Amino acid sequence: MQPLHNKTIIITGASRGIGRAMALRFARDGANVTLAAKSAEPHPKLPGTIHSVAQEVEQAGGKALPVQLDVRDENAVKEMVERTAAAFGGVDAVINNAGAIKLSGVEHTPMKRFDLMHQVNTRAVMATAQAALPWLKKSGLGHILNLSPPVNLNPKWFAQYSPYTLTKYSMSMLTLGMAQEFRRYNIAVNSLWPQTLIATAAVEFEAGGKQALDRARSPEIMADAAYAILSDKTQRRSGEWLIDEQVLRDAGVTDFSAYTYNPDAGQALMTDLFVD
Template identity: 40%
Template sequence: MSSPGALSPKLKVADLTGKVAIITGSTRGIGKECAIALAKQGCNIVIAAKTTKPEPTLPGTIYSVAEEIEKLGVQALPVKVDMRSLDNIKECVRLTVEKFGRIDILINNASALWWQNIVDTPMNKYDLITQINARGSFAMTSLCLPHMAKNGFGRVICMSPPIQTGFRAFKGFTAYNISKFGMTMCAMGAAAEYEGKGITGHSLWPATIIESQASKNFELGGRDQWRLAAILSDAVLGLVSAPDSYTGHQLIDDEYLQEEHGLTSEDLAVYRCDPNVEPSRALAEAAHGHRSESDGLKRGDVRKLDKDLKQSSGFSKL
């Protein structure tokens, strides 16, 4: 029998009844998909995000997602959180413990995108992405870990790429990599410092562009080259269900599902946005140090998308 939260019928997921997950950036896209998947497994969800009023380019609010979650038979707690604000993060953790008395799962998903050369990166943009991505994830992780430790169970998952050492991986991505590798280091630190104490840490990154509001707003290729966000939520379900001994991994979604859960390349077809087209694994190739697909790709302020598109030569196959 397939697990209710998983898209793949092959995935076997633990019963999460009574568990509590904080998911940052969970009003849409990957974060929301993870929230729904965990809720279907019985997990209570804290929607920690900034959007409280719907906007044309940013549908969904912490309240609308909370309503959807509660229709699945679990409890939801919407909390307005700006990941740049330590006070917001502290209040989110306080309210979570006040309502549920525990924290079991943290998914650091909230993130800001900036794919530009060093000289095209103003310090205010550098500060923005590092404050949201690296600093925000570190703060949330540090505040959640003590509560996980009390119950001897915790799962920290950061939506961030494997750390690379080859210098060419930084061409056009220096500031972004600093911020995203910082998220990965948070997960690795949690794994190392709590090894053997029931708490695990992992980073998780997509092999392909994922269908989301960001991929639409930033025009990251066509839908036939995207996968559904469910591939990441399925991977999250697997990691949450994994034994405590499985920890400290920097993972690519499809590789993890194949290596640890036995999915075949044919099984992965369920995650295609276009059922007839297998998307390019451009992000996986880049994460493994092969930048040919993304060389010259530029994205920054969505209001300056036309300029970025004219300057971009990357993702030519998308």
């Protein structure tokens, strides 16, 4: 039996990109996946909805529960978790993948935009953890995985876009705190971040444009790294800021060429934000 067979995993921001790739990877084990995202209707520029991904999950061998969700609404988050537990009998893992990004400094970041980044990137992590905690306690091997970077205090990561940096580092600090707080419940908490750019809508529209995709890896590398973390029954990792490439190296992967998003471009990969 596969490690994640019949395990129940909640993924926020699961309608496209990294969240979708993770859902499909877990589905190949026969996992139950709650797809929690705002995208319930097709977008003219962005492919994918919770319903289209749900069909893909079912085709891949998993079970899917699509839930339209704004992670800023803690009552809606609680309802989503309860719907998940009712549908699948519990919750084994939560992946906080939903994100908001604006790469601008203090001078040019509207407070409304900062509030959005704080609510989606930081506050939602706490809201989903609180809502899922009673079920994660019952799991026996519960896991919270935050898509956030190592806290790197090099001033260059603050110089141009400190509002965004602050909200992502706050996620990572919650990782450390929750790992210690929830250790007694046998719940692991980690962060996962990519070594290189990942070909997502966020990169295309906010962090480099279409040309940056030629220097990116596909979302599947993050999905495979998340799978390696969640399928490790030893729970040896908790309170760590993990990088996708290193997680896979630890799992025995030595060739990463298959993850190149556009191999025909022939360009060197670009290191992601916050990674030296």
